[in-house]
Amino acid sequence: MPLAPSLAVPDWMRTPNPVVASGRAPSRWLNQTVAKIRRTYARTIAFESVARARHGVSQMNPVAKAISFLSLLVAASVVRSPEVLAAVAGLGLVSALSARMPLISLLSRVVGSAAFFGLVLAIPVATAWVTPGIEAARLGEIAVTWPGLERGGCLLARLATAILIASVWQSTTRWNDILGSLARLGVPEIFITMAQMTYRFLFILLETLGDMTQAREARQISGYRAQGSRAYAGAGSAILFAKSATTAHEVQMAIEARGGMAKSVLLRNPGWSKTDFVVLAVCLTFLVLSIASGVTHAF
Amino acid sequence: MLFELRDVAFHYEDGTPALNGIDASIAAGDRLVILGANGSGKSTLLRILAGLEFPTGGSIRWDGTDLSEKSLRDASLRTDFRTRVGFVFQNADAQLFNATVQEEIEFGPRQMGLREPEVRERTTDIMRMLGIQHLAERPPFRLSGGEKRKVAMASVLSMNPDVILMDEPFLGLDPRSQSWLLKTLQILSASGKTTILATHTLDLVPQVSDRTWVLDETHHLIADAASVDVLRDLGRLRRANLTALEEATV
Ligand SMILES: Nc1ncnc2c1ncn2[C@@H]1O[C@H](COP(=O)(O)OP(=O)(O)OP(=O)(O)O)[C@@H](O)[C@H]1O
Ligand SMILES: [Mg+2]
Numbered sequence: 001m002p003l004a005p006s007l008a009v010p011d012w013m014r015t016p017n018p019v020v021a022s023g024r025a026p027s028r029w030l031n032q033t034v035a036k037i038r039r040t041y042a043r044t045i046a047f048e049s050v051a052r053a054r055h056g057v058s059q060m061n062p063v064a065k066a067i068s069f070l071s072l073l074v075a076a077s078v079v080r081s082p083e084v085l086a087a088v089a090g091l092g093l094v095s096a097l098s099a100r101m102p103l104i105s106l107l108s109r110v111v112g113s114a115a116f117f118g119l120v121l122a123i124p125v126a127t128a129w130v131t132p133g134i135e136a137a138r139l140g141e142i143a144v145t146w147p148g149l150e151r152g153g154c155l156l157a158r159l160a161t162a163i164l165i166a167s168v169w170q171s172t173t174r175w176n177d178i179l180g181s182l183a184r185l186g187v188p189e190i191f192i193t194m195a196q197m198t199y200r201f202l203f204i205l206l207e208t209l210g211d212m213t214q215a216r217e218a219r220q221i222s223g224y225r226a227q228g229s230r231a232y233a234g235a236g237s238a239i240l241f242a243k244s245a246t247t248a249h250e251v252q253m254a255i256e257a258r259g260g261m262a263k264s265v266l267l268r269n270p271g272w273s274k275t276d277f278v279v280l281a282v283c284l285t286f287l288v289l290s291i292a293s294g295v296t297h298a299f
Numbered sequence: 300m301l302f303e304l305r306d307v308a309f310h311y312e313d314g315t316p317a318l319n320g321i322d323a324s325i326a327a328g329d330r331l332v333i334l335g336a337n338g339s340g341k342s343t344l345l346r347i348l349a350g351l352e353f354p355t356g357g358s359i360r361w362d363g364t365d366l367s368e369k370s371l372r373d374a375s376l377r378t379d380f381r382t383r384v385g386f387v388f389q390n391a392d393a394q395l396f397n398a399t400v401q402e403e404i405e406f407g408p409r410q411m412g413l414r415e416p417e418v419r420e421r422t423t424d425i426m427r428m429l430g431i432q433h434l435a436e437r438p439p440f441r442l443s444g445g446e447k448r449k450v451a452m453a454s455v456l457s458m459n460p461d462v463i464l465m466d467e468p469f470l471g472l473d474p475r476s477q478s479w480l481l482k483t484l485q486i487l488s489a490s491g492k493t494t495i496l497a498t499h500t501l502d503l504v505p506q507v508s509d510r511t512w513v514l515d516e517t518h519h520l521i522a523d524a525a526s527v528d529v530l531r532d533l534g535r536l537r538r539a540n541l542t543a544l545e546e547a548t549v
Pocket of ligand 1: 311312313315316317335336337338339340341342343344389499
């Protein structure tokens with residue numbers, strides 16, 4: 001049973017605090033990491049403005065663009081000749097330039113993600129355990145082979161190209177249009193809905209995380225002992241998820257209150273232009289080229 | 300002076316301007332209200348006073364020392380600042396990050412290195428003051444809007460800060476809690492605390508402040524004067540878009 005608030009202000013509140021021993025400065029790691037994630041998020045929103053500003057590929061018909069970029073993605077994953085792969089990557093860069101995307105942040109995003117996957121995929125592939133062959137270098141127990149390096153490098157190049165193409169597609173198209181065009185191409189609604197929810201949840205998660213670190217910052221005085229810090233990281237992420245889930249649920253209800261489940265509709269659905277057909281033809285040509293390259297080369 | 304702001308400007312990362320050329324100061328024991336229309340920059344200014352954001356132009360000093368991201372890394376300044384300045388967020392949801400209401404309220408005092416019995420005493424006292432004892436074991440993010448605001452307030456008051464920054468503190472409180480907050484603020488400032496509130500509800504201003512700042516929609520400080528005088532100067536309030544439509548068109 002709730003009780004009435006009381007006006008009896010306790011004595012400790014009428015006097016200044018006892019002098020508090022100042023601890024170590026808190027670790028900046030958490031705040032800095034969150035700030036970095038938020039910057040990326042701000043950049044994603046900046047990219048949404050790239051998608052809204054109509055230049056080059058951003059003004060393509062979303063469905064034509066979906067087919068074009070999907071065929072480039074398939075091309076990047078099946079291609080067996082380095083030249084064709086380089087050409088596919090080049091095409092990705094040209095389309096980014098045509099949409100006037102900020103190249104530096106695009107490339108840093110591609111290099112960053114490729115480096116991450118490189119660590120978890122390419123390095124193991126390069127070792128003698130996965131790819132036997134003539135040894136190229138040795139670090140204690142770990143031996144790297146020439147064929148392994150080639151395979152690992154090839155994997156990385158393919159991956160970087162695919163990430164580049166996916167980034168350009170995602171950055172020059174509004175999220176709704178990507179989902180809408182996939183629905184047009186016959187991707188089942190359930191996947192689209194899941195992608196929609198994940199995307200929304202991710203953003204809420206990031207916002208909630210930002211709020212939480214700032215709130216903590218406001219009341220945090222000294223550094224944590226490592227033990228307390230680990231306990232916080234554990235409990236904190238559980239609370240973060242619970243909080244985000246609550247917010248996501250509210251967002252869901254807000255959507256329902258305004259007319260039901262968000263359908264994936266194309267925000268922009270202009271007719272197909274000449275450019276659409278040209279780009280599509282170029283991309284399909286590359287797809288055919290890369291499939292054909294598998295027969296002639298051994299890459 | 301507790302706070303000295305020199306030509307403070309702030310814009311967000313995406314370029315949105317929020318504050319322009321703010322020159323002002325706040326002394327210990329002041330009762331200050333910051334008025335301004337939606338989006339005029341009140342919350343941003345409070346976050347700067349709370350050392351959570353830092354000016355992108357100009358400078359801010361706290362008790363004679365420069366307040367910046369770098370200077371707050373110094374342990375002794377940080378301890379002094381964080382124990383003496385408390386901030387209640389506009390969005391209570393954003394402020395709560397612990398698993399239960401009790402832990403939320405204990406977080407600050409425990410951070411201050413108080414002994415456990417004192418931490419408990421403060422928590423019990425505060426919950427009694429706000430009439431929220433029955434919420435002690437609940438997770439804060441699953442409370443009602445007004446309950447969240449009370450917990451957010453409790454979590455700051457339990458640290459007993461000298462300077463209390465509150466963003467829209469009356470919003471969402473029922474009438475009984477509103478008048479409780481009003482009286483509590485009066486008692487706190489009578490015992491020497493500095494209170495700085497942001498609001499755009501004019502009727503409570505005379506009761507909670509002696510001085511009023513007015514931010515206009517270009518994010519400039521267009522008034523820094525006695526609250527009674529600011530409230531009398533309707534023309535200025537109109538320029539800041541703070542009067543209701545029918546009043547403004549008279
Ligand atoms: N995180 C942010 N990123 C970009 N712009 C922001 C952000 N937060 C606030 N703004 C913008 O900064 C300006 C000032 O916002 P602020 O929240 O300080 O206003 P306010 O006076 O508190 O308004 P209200 O009365 O609605 O609470 C607004 O134009 C707002 O849109
Ligand atoms: Mg505000």
